[in-house]
Amino acid sequence: MNVIVIGSGFAGLSTAATLANDGYNVTLLEKNNDIGGRARQFKHKGFLFDMGPSWYWMPDVFEKFFNKFNKSVSDYYDLIKLNPGFQMIFDEFETIQISSSFNEIKELFEKIEPGSSRSLELFMKEAEFKYKFSMEKLIYNPGLSFFEFFNKGIFKNILNLDLLKSYKKHVHKSFKNPKLRALLEFPVLFLGTAPEETPALYSLMAYSGFVQGTYYPDGGFVQVIKGIERLCLDLGVTIKKNQCVKKINVKDFKVESVETQNNHYSADIVVAAADYEHVDNSLLDKKYRNYNSEYWDKRVMSPSCLLFYLGIDKKINKLTHHNLFFDSDIDLHINEIYSKKIWPTDPLFYVSCPSKTDKKVAPSGMENLFLLIPISPGSKDNEETREYYFDIIINRLENYCNTKIRNHIIYNRSYCINDFVSDYNAYKGNAYGLANTLFQTANFKPRMINKKVSNLYYTGQLTVPGPGVPPSLISGQIIGDLISKKYK
Numbered sequence: 001m002n003v004i005v006i007g008s009g010f011a012g013l014s015t016a017a018t019l020a021n022d023g024y025n026v027t028l029l030e031k032n033n034d035i036g037g038r039a040r041q042f043k044h045k046g047f048l049f050d051m052g053p054s055w056y057w058m059p060d061v062f063e064k065f066f067n068k069f070n071k072s073v074s075d076y077y078d079l080i081k082l083n084p085g086f087q088m089i090f091d092e093f094e095t096i097q098i099s100s101s102f103n104e105i106k107e108l109f110e111k112i113e114p115g116s117s118r119s120l121e122l123f124m125k126e127a128e129f130k131y132k133f134s135m136e137k138l139i140y141n142p143g144l145s146f147f148e149f150f151n152k153g154i155f156k157n158i159l160n161l162d163l164l165k166s167y168k169k170h171v172h173k174s175f176k177n178p179k180l181r182a183l184l185e186f187p188v189l190f191l192g193t194a195p196e197e198t199p200a201l202y203s204l205m206a207y208s209g210f211v212q213g214t215y216y217p218d219g220g221f222v223q224v225i226k227g228i229e230r231l232c233l234d235l236g237v238t239i240k241k242n243q244c245v246k247k248i249n250v251k252d253f254k255v256e257s258v259e260t261q262n263n264h265y266s267a268d269i270v271v272a273a274a275d276y277e278h279v280d281n282s283l284l285d286k287k288y289r290n291y292n293s294e295y296w297d298k299r300v301m302s303p304s305c306l307l308f309y310l311g312i313d314k315k316i317n318k319l320t321h322h323n324l325f326f327d328s329d330i331d332l333h334i335n336e337i338y339s340k341k342i343w344p345t346d347p348l349f350y351v352s353c354p355s356k357t358d359k360k361v362a363p364s365g366m367e368n369l370f371l372l373i374p375i376s377p378g379s380k381d382n383e384e385t386r387e388y389y390f391d392i393i394i395n396r397l398e399n400y401c402n403t404k405i406r407n408h409i410i411y412n413r414s415y416c417i418n419d420f421v422s423d424y425n426a427y428k429g430n431a432y433g434l435a436n437t438l439f440q441t442a443n444f445k446p447r448m449i450n451k452k453v454s455n456l457y458y459t460g461q462l463t464v465p466g467p468g469v470p471p472s473l474i475s476g477q478i479i480g481d482l483i484s485k486k487y488k
């Protein structure tokens, strides 16, 4: 059977590998010149910039993915465990570094807030339960029916998952110090929504970051894409770049083919791994869409971001690989981007400096920087605004690092809402899909199957299980397995 997969991000690649492994004839169509979607990399005069993901968390998800094909992560790329995993910067003099050892993190907590090491232990014990339970029983479910929750012991554990409690309350109950609270809240803030809107279930993210640790794929995050690409090619997947799908042709409630700008591909099955809203609203006739524009308008999106990829012609001492600038008012930033949906007055931001770990990503003696400000999706994006925010964060970066940076920038590329739209057909220029609110979790997410077209499926960060690289990788496996089961 011929399967067409639209889009070559983690979800599309994962679907393609799963179905090719099950004997399907898979062709993957990607609109861009490179595969990898939001996880692409670009090069400039000795600098290698990962364009999107930089935090490699949940390492067991990647291992499990490759094991499915009797392979291992180490067959494709090398992982480096970062120490410190990351640092949080509160002002020029006060930073907290998170060690790769959980015992050292506990000692640090105890120093900042006496008694909090025990609270952290308990917090992480619960988070570990949520993580393991979710991995075993929840996250690989397609979310098509609430009956999935019966017969797997899920129902009786539902209270322990803290779905109805807010993550913010959960953190605040155990920790008083604002810095410790910020440390534990940042994982849901950067990849999801405001901590008060996020179910406490998502402390599982903190478990991954604090207990499992933060890893770096040697050579950059793109090595993961390259690894899965190699796996796909070995399994016989045909990958076609520069093939932007313009139309999914449906007859008698079945897809017959898809059309790109210059080709026509007949298909027995189509899996759309491009942004869901784009597929529904731009590639399908109205009567075949799963959701209309009002539905999408009511979704709570994760933040988008303003990014800067910088090449610096000198080393910068005070940075580590991952640096979170929490030197401004966190509540104000949250309120402005999530509730008011305006540009932040005084943004928190994140700086990745992979050249601290990897000599290959910058010329010798230089630094590779990736700066990210979380913003509201759909924000008005123009050159003037980008420059305005660039000024703000470069000043703060220089202040903290206590060195001149601006005059040492030899490469500067910005990336924001308009680029997400033109590169990925991203709804409102979203970066990380839908926010992890209660009513956008599991079965409440946009469905993986088209309700009217029998052989059309969806995967990726806008459907089950959600945003982030590990969930997108899982999403592709879920849909691949579902299709294989249906057509067996």
Ligand SMILES: Cc1cc2nc3c(=O)[nH]c(=O)nc-3n(C[C@H](O)[C@H](O)[C@H](O)COP(=O)(O)OP(=O)(O)OC[C@H]3O[C@@H](n4cnc5c(N)ncnc54)[C@H](O)[C@@H]3O)c2cc1C
Residues within 6 Å of the ligand: 006, 007, 008, 009, 010, 011, 012, 029, 030, 031, 032, 035, 036, 037, 038, 039, 051, 052, 053, 054, 055, 056, 057, 243, 244, 245, 246, 273, 274, 275, 278, 305, 307, 372, 423, 424, 425, 431, 432, 459, 460, 461, 462, 467, 468, 469, 470, 472
């Ligand atoms: C700046 C940034 C930082 C991030 N940081 C992290 C992180 O540190 N850790 C983490 O785990 N996650 C992170 N994420 C999230 C993670 O990158 C995404 O959740 C994940 O990569 C999404 O994969 P996907 O396959 O669903 O979508 P995508 O990667 O967007 O893939 C969709 C593909 O479909 C293609 N496409 C779109 N329309 C068409 C069409 N009409 N025809 C053909 N192809 C089409 C697109 O070009 C794209 O290649 C980050 C994301 C961003 C943007």
